Amino acid sequence: MLLRLRNTLIRFMAGRYGMDSFGRFLMGLYLGLWVLSLFFPRGLTEFILSMATTAVLVVLVWRMLSRNIPRRQAENQWFLRWWYPTADWLRRQKDRLRDIRRCRYRRCPHCKAWLRLPIKRGRRTVTCARCRTLFKAFFL
Ligand SMILES: [Zn+2]
Structure with missing residues (x-):
């Protein structure tokens, strides 16, 4: 039963794009927004956050299931061009905070x-x- 489910999933994902760096970033963003939404249980902020969370999830799943692989790879390259310097900057801020004394x-x-x-x-x-x-x- 489980094996059949696994095989079905493998067949379903064949030829589809799956996960990449941009996908992992979107996953982190999704979790971050979800945690943030716990602090705003109601009101306009809650509404905006839940819309953003849903939008991120839709883009994430849509990219993973996409069959247009060159296009998704190009998006990932575009993302990494922004992400590498940003991650560098974040790491530096973390070091600064650690060494502040x-x-x-x-x-x-x-x-x-x-x-x-x-x-x-x-x-x-x-x-x-x-x-x-x-x-x-x-x-x-
Ligand atoms: Zn110098």
Whole structure:
């Protein structure tokens, strides 16, 4: 019985697009919106959130069942072009928060590298670890 269900599912998904990075992102977005909606049990916010949650789910399922694979792959590429820098930025914010008591992050004006610097209050001169440029940084 279970095996037959599994075979039916495999046959159903054959030639369909399935899951990719964009799909996983939509899945996360769906769960995030769903959790957020728990905090707004009624009113206009609840309505907007449930519409958005449903829309995300519809797009997610529709993409997974789609047979137009080149088109879906192109969408995924487009998504990743936006997602890689965004994920990088998010990771940096997480590191900043983790190190908030010990370090400050400053960008080298010359090579644009992010530098993790120990906190010494006031204005001071910093040497970039990558390109050795000296620059002034202010620490609160
Ligand atoms: Zn530098």
